[in-house]
Amino acid sequence: xxxxxxxxxxxxxxxxxxxxxxxxxxxxxxxxxxKSKWVKRLMLSAWLPVTYWxxxxxxxxxxxxxxxxSAMGEGxxxxxxxxxxxxxxxxxxxWIFPGVNxxxxxxxxxxxxxxxxxxxxxxxxxxxxxxxxxxxxxxVGFIAPSLxxxxxxxxxLLLYFSRPISRFEYIWxxxxxxxxxxxxxxxxxxxxLYIIALLMSPDISTLxxxxxxxxxxxxxxxxxxxxxxxxxxxxxSLTQETRFAxxxxxxxxxLGHGAWLTIALATSLQMGRPLFDxxxxxxxxxxxxxxxxxxxxxxxxxxxxxxxxxxxxxxRGIISLFGITAFSMTxxxxxxxxxx
Amino acid sequence: MTSLISLKQITKSFQSMRALDGIDLExxxxxxxxxxxNGAGKSTLIKLLLGLVQPTSGTASFLGFxxxxxxxxxxxxxxxxxxxxxxxxxxxxxxxxxxSGCLSGIPKTEALRRAHEILDFCDMKQERxxxxxxxxxxxxxxxxxxSAIVHDPEFLILDEPTSGLDPEERETLLKRINLLASQMGKxxxxxxxxxxxxxxxxxxxxxxxxxxxxxxxxxxxxNRTTAPSxxxxxxxxxxxLAMALEKDNVEVIKNPDGTLTVAxxxxxxxxxxxxxAFQSGVSIQSLIPARNSLEEVFLSTVTDSPSTEENT
Numbered sequence: 001x002x003x004x005x006x007x008x009x010x011x012x013x014x015x016x017x018x019x020x021x022x023x024x025x026x027x028x029x030x031x032x033x034x035k036s037k038w039v040k041r042l043m044l045s046a047w048l049p050v051t052y053w054x055x056x057x058x059x060x061x062x063x064x065x066x067x068x069x070s071a072m073g074e075g076x077x078x079x080x081x082x083x084x085x086x087x088x089x090x091x092x093x094x095w096i097f098p099g100v101n102x103x104x105x106x107x108x109x110x111x112x113x114x115x116x117x118x119x120x121x122x123x124x125x126x127x128x129x130x131x132x133x134x135x136x137x138x139x140v141g142f143i144a145p146s147l148x149x150x151x152x153x154x155x156x157l158l159l160y161f162s163r164p165i166s167r168f169e170y171i172w173x174x175x176x177x178x179x180x181x182x183x184x185x186x187x188x189x190x191x192x193l194y195i196i197a198l199l200m201s202p203d204i205s206t207l208x209x210x211x212x213x214x215x216x217x218x219x220x221x222x223x224x225x226x227x228x229x230x231x232x233x234x235x236x237s238l239t240q241e242t243r244f245a246x247x248x249x250x251x252x253x254x255l256g257h258g259a260w261l262t263i264a265l266a267t268s269l270q271m272g273r274p275l276f277d278x279x280x281x282x283x284x285x286x287x288x289x290x291x292x293x294x295x296x297x298x299x300x301x302x303x304x305x306x307x308x309x310x311x312x313x314x315x316r317g318i319i320s321l322f323g324i325t326a327f328s329m330t331x332x333x334x335x336x337x338x339x340x
Numbered sequence: 341m342t343s344l345i346s347l348k349q350i351t352k353s354f355q356s357m358r359a360l361d362g363i364d365l366e367x368x369x370x371x372x373x374x375x376x377x378n379g380a381g382k383s384t385l386i387k388l389l390l391g392l393v394q395p396t397s398g399t400a401s402f403l404g405f406x407x408x409x410x411x412x413x414x415x416x417x418x419x420x421x422x423x424x425x426x427x428x429x430x431x432x433x434x435x436x437x438x439x440s441g442c443l444s445g446i447p448k449t450e451a452l453r454r455a456h457e458i459l460d461f462c463d464m465k466q467e468r469x470x471x472x473x474x475x476x477x478x479x480x481x482x483x484x485x486x487s488a489i490v491h492d493p494e495f496l497i498l499d500e501p502t503s504g505l506d507p508e509e510r511e512t513l514l515k516r517i518n519l520l521a522s523q524m525g526k527x528x529x530x531x532x533x534x535x536x537x538x539x540x541x542x543x544x545x546x547x548x549x550x551x552x553x554x555x556x557x558x559x560x561x562x563n564r565t566t567a568p569s570x571x572x573x574x575x576x577x578x579x580x581l582a583m584a585l586e587k588d589n590v591e592v593i594k595n596p597d598g599t600l601t602v603a604x605x606x607x608x609x610x611x612x613x614x615x616x617a618f619q620s621g622v623s624i625q626s627l628i629p630a631r632n633s634l635e636e637v638f639l640s641t642v643t644d645s646p647s648t649e650e651n652t
Contacts, residue, residue: 006457006460007461008458008461008489008516008519008520008523008524009457010492010524011446011454011491011492015416015444015445015446017445018412018416018445021442021443021445024439024442024443024448025443027442027448028428028431028435028439028442032430032431035430150428150429150430151428153429154425154426154427154428154429155422155424155425155426156426156427156428156429157426158422158424158426159422159426159427159428159440159443159487160443161390161392162390162392162415162420162422163415163416163440163443163444164412164413164415164416164443164444164445165415165443166412
């Protein structure tokens, strides 16, 4: 028995604004997701690539300083870090990555502000597109499938909707759960990288040269968060078995990208060139079908946001993501709005 | 007295099936029992009151708000305890009640304080720190009840609140409901199949059958018999007493528990019974006014409904 039982008392306190009730849904979702050891491990491992990319920013800044010193006629111990050496190294190592040619062209101009801006953008784009995209695939795959399916399974929807909570607030609260995790493993490390790069740069004049980069990071986050969260929650709302939603999530990514790779492989065999040869990747059939892969579509959007492709080159991916998001949100709303 | 729930010609159809068929209902403050067989439309009526389903036709107001347009205002003023075994997996009991409070707009810390207070009121001890997933049915009922009252609602809708509870817990829960109504001024709508629960605490009774309101009366009126009647218990030889009473032209019914229900239009019925006992040499143990049992009222109301007659 409690030491002091006051019985039932009237509640005197003022209630929260109804505008923020979705926060309770979001908070409890994050709290439950963080109970999983795998989610914690993924969150930690998501920050490991930051060290590699920070080294990249260091090398770019060293190359810029080395070139500036040699332009002034001063010998430098950083000769091995010269822009030319860096360009060659990047072209050889990362020829498969989009935008390498743009980088090469800009490096040859000798325009330091432009070089810095382009190099930083390119590195952040690759950060978003390669390590973080893979981590997001697994992180969202662990978190989102249970968010609505568990509520359907344990009939908790009735608990939510018998409260002053609208369907929209419920969906918004749930959408925020994977979004927060995505932001924690993409936006936050990307902004940290930007700050690290600023600290490595010679003076504060780099800030006006690169002001657009944080804006691009935030826009890229939206581009990443909305389709992935919407698709994952839509899958979660279609079943009360979390494992089916898990399986569907990985199947959508795997099958879409696998189908596109098969098309690319067939094209490369037909052309007699390696699979990731630019001629193969830029062939009509491979670019026309790239939107069937969610990974490629997100990549196209990231390239467009970071300024390494034009809308004419990326529209398939952008339209595909827009369509997927709209479709997923419609299904999600219909599923949540069905009679409880 | 003003009605808290006012329904006028409410119909709710699901494709070809009519769950509610032109319901007119006024529910006043106090504890109201909502009775009905399975499929009578009780759950649909509750969901309609919560604003979770829209009526096909008719007008409905609940606590002065339009059910069609002001569901949110209604839901912020009521507490609902669902019949289904619903819970949020992975939360402890106290967190589940706290979360319910947060959903109703109570700030997080205040909701935790309130959750502990309500769980004390519900006599939930250290088990409040265990995961809800591991709870027995009775404990989940307590958590659902606590979640329904955590935000201090004006009106409570309790769907089968005592199902799955042992007799002691059932009695305690009924006392709590009674306390909330009598001391805190809350109105309660209890949907249940357990008629003794209604008999124990309800002021009014609503009986639904085939999507229609068959009866809406104060419980006192339902218990009142049409003709004066008494329940007689004798120490021995109850059959002799029955024979003596039948000679006096009164209606006598032998009950399975060994008592007699004696009815007559005569205003001198007690004297008739005492005389019959004296003449037959039977000692009367108790003589109390008989009342209609709620079970009889319910069965007669449900079986009298036109659709049931058509089916039979």
